[in-house]
Amino acid sequence: xxxxxxxxxxxxxxxxLRTRTxxxxxxxxxxxxxxxTQTCPVCQGMPGTLPVINRRAVEFGxxxxxAINCTVNADNRFARKHYYYPDMPKNYQISQYEEPLAEHGYxxxxxxxxxRRIGIQRxxxxxxxxxxxxxxxxxxAQSSQVDYNRAGVPxxxxxxxxxxxxxxxxxxx
Amino acid sequence: MPDxxxxxxxxxxxxxxALKDVFCTRGVExxxxxxILKGFIPPYDATVVAKLRAAGGVLxxxxxxxxFAMGSSTENSAFFTTRNPWxxxxxxxGSSGGSAAAVAADLAAATLGTDTGGSIRQPAAxxxxxxxxPTYGRVSRFGLIAFASSLDQVGPFGKDVADAALxxxxxxxxxxxxxxxxxxxxxxxxxxxxxxxxxxxxGIPDEYFxxxxxxxxxxxxxxAIATLEDLGAQTQRVSLPHTEYGLAAYYVxxxxxxxxxxxxxxxxxTGCACRGPAISSTxxxxxxxxxxxxxxxxxxxxxxxxxxxxxxxAYYGKAQKVRTLVLRDFQRAFELVDVIVAPTTPGVAFTxxxxxxxxxxxxxxxxxxxxxxxxxxxxxxxxxxxxxxLPIGLQLIGKAFDEATLLRTxxxxxxxxxxxxxxxxxxx
Numbered sequence: 001x002x003x004x005x006x007x008x009x010x011x012x013x014x015x016x017l018r019t020r021t022x023x024x025x026x027x028x029x030x031x032x033x034x035x036x037t038q039t040c041p042v043c044q045g046m047p048g049t050l051p052v053i054n055r056r057a058v059e060f061g062x063x064x065x066x067a068i069n070c071t072v073n074a075d076n077r078f079a080r081k082h083y084y085y086p087d088m089p090k091n092y093q094i095s096q097y098e099e100p101l102a103e104h105g106y107x108x109x110x111x112x113x114x115x116r117r118i119g120i121q122r123x124x125x126x127x128x129x130x131x132x133x134x135x136x137x138x139x140x141a142q143s144s145q146v147d148y149n150r151a152g153v154p155x156x157x158x159x160x161x162x163x164x165x166x167x168x169x170x171x172x173x
Numbered sequence: 174m175p176d177x178x179x180x181x182x183x184x185x186x187x188x189x190x191a192l193k194d195v196f197c198t199r200g201v202e203x204x205x206x207x208x209i210l211k212g213f214i215p216p217y218d219a220t221v222v223a224k225l226r227a228a229g230g231v232l233x234x235x236x237x238x239x240x241f242a243m244g245s246s247t248e249n250s251a252f253f254t255t256r257n258p259w260x261x262x263x264x265x266x267g268s269s270g271g272s273a274a275a276v277a278a279d280l281a282a283a284t285l286g287t288d289t290g291g292s293i294r295q296p297a298a299x300x301x302x303x304x305x306x307p308t309y310g311r312v313s314r315f316g317l318i319a320f321a322s323s324l325d326q327v328g329p330f331g332k333d334v335a336d337a338a339l340x341x342x343x344x345x346x347x348x349x350x351x352x353x354x355x356x357x358x359x360x361x362x363x364x365x366x367x368x369x370x371x372x373x374x375x376g377i378p379d380e381y382f383x384x385x386x387x388x389x390x391x392x393x394x395x396x397a398i399a400t401l402e403d404l405g406a407q408t409q410r411v412s413l414p415h416t417e418y419g420l421a422a423y424y425v426x427x428x429x430x431x432x433x434x435x436x437x438x439x440x441x442x443t444g445c446a447c448r449g450p451a452i453s454s455t456x457x458x459x460x461x462x463x464x465x466x467x468x469x470x471x472x473x474x475x476x477x478x479x480x481x482x483x484x485x486x487a488y489y490g491k492a493q494k495v496r497t498l499v500l501r502d503f504q505r506a507f508e509l510v511d512v513i514v515a516p517t518t519p520g521v522a523f524t525x526x527x528x529x530x531x532x533x534x535x536x537x538x539x540x541x542x543x544x545x546x547x548x549x550x551x552x553x554x555x556x557x558x559x560x561x562x563l564p565i566g567l568q569l570i571g572k573a574f575d576e577a578t579l580l581r582t583x584x585x586x587x588x589x590x591x592x593x594x595x596x597x598x599x600x601x
Contacts, residue, residue: 041197041217047210047318048197048219050351080433092433 010121010162014155016128017060022152023127024051024094029154035133035147043152045089053078057125057154061101064156065123070105078125087130087146100124101156111168119161128153188282188336193272194235195242195287196222196327197316205318206240206250206268209464219316220351221285221327221344228343233281236271240466241431242292242320244268245537246528249468254525257299258597259563263522266296269330273300276330278599283340284330289320290423291518291541293328294553298517298566301555301592303337303583304330308574309548310355312341313348321430322353324423324545333593334554334583338362341576357574365577366584371405373582376510380416381540387520393557393565394516400589401514401582411510413502418495419543424535425479425492426546431469432476471531500547507572512582516540517553517566540568550576554583555592564592 022029025042042049065072077099080092105120130151134141197203197215199222204210218226225232239249247255247270255270257263258278265274269286273296276284286293288306297304305328312327319325329340342363347356377398382391402408465473479488506513518537528534544551549570556567567586571579587593 041215046197046215046217047203047205047213048215048316050315050353052350052352082433 007165007167008162009164009167011158011160011164013158013160015064015158017057017125017154017156019054019056019060019154021054021056023054023057023125023154024152027152033149035145035149038149039151043089044148045091045151051078051094054154057156058101060154061123061125061156064158065102065105068105068107068120068123068158070102070120070123072102073099075099076101085129086144087132087148087151089130089148089151093127093129095126095157096124107160111166116163118163121159121161123156123158126155126157127151128155188230188339189233190225190230190340191233191236191272191275191281191284192222193238193269193284193286195238195318196235196285197318198222198232198235201235203235203318204252205242206238206252207464207466207469208251210318211251215316217316220313220348222316224344225285230343236269236275236284238271238286239268239292240469241318242268242287242289242325243431243468243472245291245295245534246523246525247271247296248525249466251466256525257522258599259301260522260561261599263524263563264299266299266518266522268292268296269304270296272330273297273302273304276300276302276332277597279332279596282332283336285327285340285344286330287317287320287325287327288541288545288551289324289326289427290545291538293330294517294541294544294551294566294568295538297330297553298568299522299564301558301564301566301595301597302330302332303334303552303554303587304328305337305341305552305576305579306544306550307341307345307576308355308550309545310353311357311550311574311576312344313346313351313354315348315350315354319430321427323430324427326545334552334580334587335363335366337552338366338580338584341580345576355574360577362577362580365581368581369404370401370582370585373401373406373512373578374510375401375406375408375582376411376506376513377408378411378413378416378506378513378515380413381515385519385536386516389559390516390518390520390565394514394567397556397567397586397590398514400586404585404589406582408514409510411506411513413499413506413543415495415498415502416539416543419499419546420535420539422492422495422499423538423542423546424475425488426496428472428476429479429489429492430476432473432480468531496546499543503543503547503549503570511572511575512578513570514582515568515570517568521559521563521565544570549573550579552576552579552583554587556586557590557592558595 082092102123130148196219246264247267257265272284272286277300293304331337345359553566
């Protein structure tokens with residue numbers, strides 16, 4: 001790579017929170033169940049349903065936020081992120097944009113024997129989407145089937161500042 | 174029904190009830206007045222439906238409405254028109270037109286509707302029933318197909334105020350399935366009914382008696398105020414100076430919220446019928462194009478525009494600020510008075526097809542919309558008739574979670590008048 005360019009890396013890490021139930025309903029998050037057996041009107045996005053937040057997911061998010069030195073916001077706001085995709089039953093993902101769970105943290109990592117501080121921009125909570133199962137290969141499939149067992153599983157998204165200058169400096173979380 | 178019936182006879186157990194088709198009912202098709210939900214059979218009951226079932230109410234069926242509750246005449250239903258029982262050439266109001274007409278025509282003892290900008294109170298006024306929009310958060314919205322989530326509220330229609338109180342008693346209260354339903358204790362509404370209005374401070378808002386108000390409606394409301402004074406209420410003028418901006422703010426906020434919900438509706442329920450690799454956005458667009466009526470498309474476009482990058486602050490952000498000003502108006506007025514009395518609508522039921530211009534239709538909600546913006550309870554009670562025999566609605570507006578004062582005031586007024594003795598010929 002030419003010396004004219006500087007490598008600048010920031011990370012956006014999506015981690016599943018190991019709760020027993022989903023982010024906004026009481027369905028199980030256990031992996032490997034037969035398709036669409038861990039769903040309900042809420043995580044299928046049926047008309048008329050409303051989300052109720054998972055207390056444990058918030059607690060796990062706060063624990064992580066404190067571990068990476070973030071400021072936890074007293075007021076949190078959830079928002080709908082709209083896009084069309086068949087594995088997302090509501091046509092929007094409930095996520096956080098303004099007023100995320102936590103902000104302004106850091107993580108100290110060791111690079112070649114020296115400590116280096118990587119800024120953490122934010123940590124927020126959101127829900128996962130379902131899973132598409134294509135009949136045949138992606139290019140030739142004439143139909144796809146959707147498994148909503150994963151739809152609504154709690155995720156936290158951790159966004160770092162663009163503080164890394166080499167792939168070797170990626171922190172191990 | 175005479176007032177002399179016993180309290181036991183007033184239990185929902187004895188009542189045959191019906192629901193606006195906006196509430197999910199387990200195993201019963203729920204269309205929201207839209208072709209796009211034709212064939213949607215929910216696997217669950219809305220919380221209010223479950224509560225009415227638990228109270229022993231007999232659910233007769235579902236009632237017509239404007240598509241996705243967007244409209245003021247029920248003419249926007251994708252399926253058929255509903256007529257006003259007092260004059261079959263006129264609309265019953267909307268969007269809960271079926272709920273009001275069914276009560277007025279004695280087809281059901283009481284019904285449920287929803288009110289986002291007046292959709293309970295305006296049809297109650299047009300059909301001469303009692304109609305109550307509770308405080309935002311008083312009644313669970315779980316299982317109600319949303320129009321605008323920050324404004325929608327579930328409420329009852331009754332032949333009289335006591336029936337509306339009974340229905341509210343059955344559906345009110347916190348629901349763990351709706352995080353916006355408030356953990357506020359629910360009082361005994363039946364007990365409140367007999368308290369009368371002696372010493373009650375009643376506000377009359379200057380901004381609700383404006384040019385364009387039908388003289389017969391104004392005369393009826395002024396007469397009602399005099400009746401309340403005769404009953405011992407103390408009346409005084411109050412000012413709600415931002416009233417005139419409410420309508421404009423509403424027509425940014427409500428479509429903005431609706432634009433999100435409608436996308437959700439197109440995606441779910443009956444599923445996507447398209448086959449092949451391109452199953453996502455093209456298919457959903459095609460379904461939405463064919464499935465939605467003109468008014469829904471208009472509002473979704475308005476709302477999407479208002480929320481788009483670069484316009485968000487100018488429209489949605491500004492409208493939210495106006496909303497705060499409207500709420501502050503009410504808060505200041507309620508430092509002086511216990512309840513506000515005003516017309517429900519500027520005019521009475523109009524003829525079918527008369528208001529083809531959407532803006533003319535929107536103006537109909539000018540006195541009801543500010544109450545939704547402020548999240549307060551509002552009640553429309555039969556306040557008289559025009560010379561031609563059309564009902565006139567008297568609107569009472571209360572403090573947050575103070576439905577009891579509205580019911581008590583309306584009941585006292587109802588007891589001092591004989592309007593309820595009149596019935597449409599249809600139901601005689």
